[in-house]
Amino acid sequence: MNVKEFYDVIGGDYENVTARFPSEGFVKKFLIKFLSDPAFELLRSSVADNNISEAFRASHTLKGLCLTFGFTRLYEVNDVILEALRPQKETEGLDEMFKKVEEVYDQTISLIKQID
Amino acid sequence: MNGKADTLPKILIVDDSEMNRCILADMLGDSFEIIQAENGAEAISVLKERASEIELIMLDMVMPEMDGFDVLSVMNRYHWIETIPVIMISVENSPAYIERAYCLGVSEYINRPFDTFTVRKRVDNTIKLYAKQKKLLALVANQIYEREKSNNLMINILSHIVEFRNGESGMHVLHIHTITELLLNHIVHKYDNISLTQQDISLISTASALHDIGKIAIPGEILNKPGRLTDEEFAIMKTHSAVGASMIDELPAQYREEQLVKYAYEICRWHHERYDGRGYPDGLKGDEIPLSAQIVSVADVYDALTSERVYKKAFSHEKAMEMILNGECGTFSPMLLECLQEVADMLPEHLQMSGNSFGYDMDMIKNVTAETLRDNDLSPNENILESEIIKL
Numbered sequence: 001m002n003v004k005e006f007y008d009v010i011g012g013d014y015e016n017v018t019a020r021f022p023s024e025g026f027v028k029k030f031l032i033k034f035l036s037d038p039a040f041e042l043l044r045s046s047v048a049d050n051n052i053s054e055a056f057r058a059s060h061t062l063k064g065l066c067l068t069f070g071f072t073r074l075y076e077v078n079d080v081i082l083e084a085l086r087p088q089k090e091t092e093g094l095d096e097m098f099k100k101v102e103e104v105y106d107q108t109i110s111l112i113k114q115i116d
Numbered sequence: 117m118n119g120k121a122d123t124l125p126k127i128l129i130v131d132d133s134e135m136n137r138c139i140l141a142d143m144l145g146d147s148f149e150i151i152q153a154e155n156g157a158e159a160i161s162v163l164k165e166r167a168s169e170i171e172l173i174m175l176d177m178v179m180p181e182m183d184g185f186d187v188l189s190v191m192n193r194y195h196w197i198e199t200i201p202v203i204m205i206s207v208e209n210s211p212a213y214i215e216r217a218y219c220l221g222v223s224e225y226i227n228r229p230f231d232t233f234t235v236r237k238r239v240d241n242t243i244k245l246y247a248k249q250k251k252l253l254a255l256v257a258n259q260i261y262e263r264e265k266s267n268n269l270m271i272n273i274l275s276h277i278v279e280f281r282n283g284e285s286g287m288h289v290l291h292i293h294t295i296t297e298l299l300l301n302h303i304v305h306k307y308d309n310i311s312l313t314q315q316d317i318s319l320i321s322t323a324s325a326l327h328d329i330g331k332i333a334i335p336g337e338i339l340n341k342p343g344r345l346t347d348e349e350f351a352i353m354k355t356h357s358a359v360g361a362s363m364i365d366e367l368p369a370q371y372r373e374e375q376l377v378k379y380a381y382e383i384c385r386w387h388h389e390r391y392d393g394r395g396y397p398d399g400l401k402g403d404e405i406p407l408s409a410q411i412v413s414v415a416d417v418y419d420a421l422t423s424e425r426v427y428k429k430a431f432s433h434e435k436a437m438e439m440i441l442n443g444e445c446g447t448f449s450p451m452l453l454e455c456l457q458e459v460a461d462m463l464p465e466h467l468q469m470s471g472n473s474f475g476y477d478m479d480m481i482k483n484v485t486a487e488t489l490r491d492n493d494l495s496p497n498e499n500i501l502e503s504e505i506i507k508l
Contacts, residue, residue, distance in 0.1 A: 021143075068139065
């Protein structure tokens, strides 16, 4: 799978992403780097520990990365938990919201791994 | 570091996400040297070490430790924001955030997702704009420096003549200048309620050279008498402070209006007053004695103790400090003694350096120039919210 096919599968805007970056190779290099980015794991652990401010920062970072890479669906599910965390106080349903993020994140990751 | 990297403009990227820092760094390419900081606190420590080297900061908003707004507040406090442009980058696009960032002095606000072309252009433009301003600042500072150097030279020649007649070394005025400046800078940083500008500090330090001009009216036999002065002789000697002040007071009116002359008057007249009210000529007590005179007084004592004179050997820095703090050489305000102790470690080194200059260094001039630009609303970011600064 090439980068364009990857974006077609995840429903992202390939044209927009490659236009913003210097080259397609550049996009690919950082997609691979995304596999080891700690933002998602930080979101997982801080939601589990009920550390709201840390969870907010992690989700905020993830939002930036979704925008940068044009991960439209991951952006949408992450935005739900981000806005729930924004008031910086305990709130119901975080686990459920996180599960949705996790689902889309896992799909995204497994697809990135198929890029050659 | 190779020679080439040494000359590349340095950009500080502050973001808690390594990925974000790397993407920006790669986008900017190899025409910059990139320094990275992973939170606000780290950024501040980089700035404390090398603020003068950094051409631009790219700042994330939401970060642990200190966030982007905290960094901007500190940058305002230290006036770094006036010389180092900041481009803030965030996914936040609400007007409230953007407005706050601009009010705190950012040059540009870039929303994620950004594109390579825009980032490069904005970085280039911002650096160019600031480089031009820095060049102008340096130009103005240089001209002021040259002018102040000759002014100061004249004052130093004059005080040197007085000292020559006293049998004191010409270093005495330079030393007093240095100690006065060091103490004043420390005091204004330490106490918010003492509002002296860099210009005031510069003028007081310059005026300090004139503290003993009244001695030209004292007969040479008394001035240079090797033995102990009689009571009568000492009474004559003591007139030098009032005499010096009246010499200044008799200057033509247009000179007397000058702030330098006003400070010189205070220093001449009251540099032998004591905080407990037992000094001369007026027996002023406590803070009735102007700060300028109090500082020159302690500087005078310190330098007299640590210098060799016909009637005494030089005491060590430690011994001199001990004698002053024990009240063996007059009484001073507790605040001033505290400040003296706090700058004590720097004194010997600064005094050694003062022999190499005209008592004016370029940093001082730059500070005065930057202050003047600020006062005239010429600095690049004049719309800083007071509340943001006070918050810290």
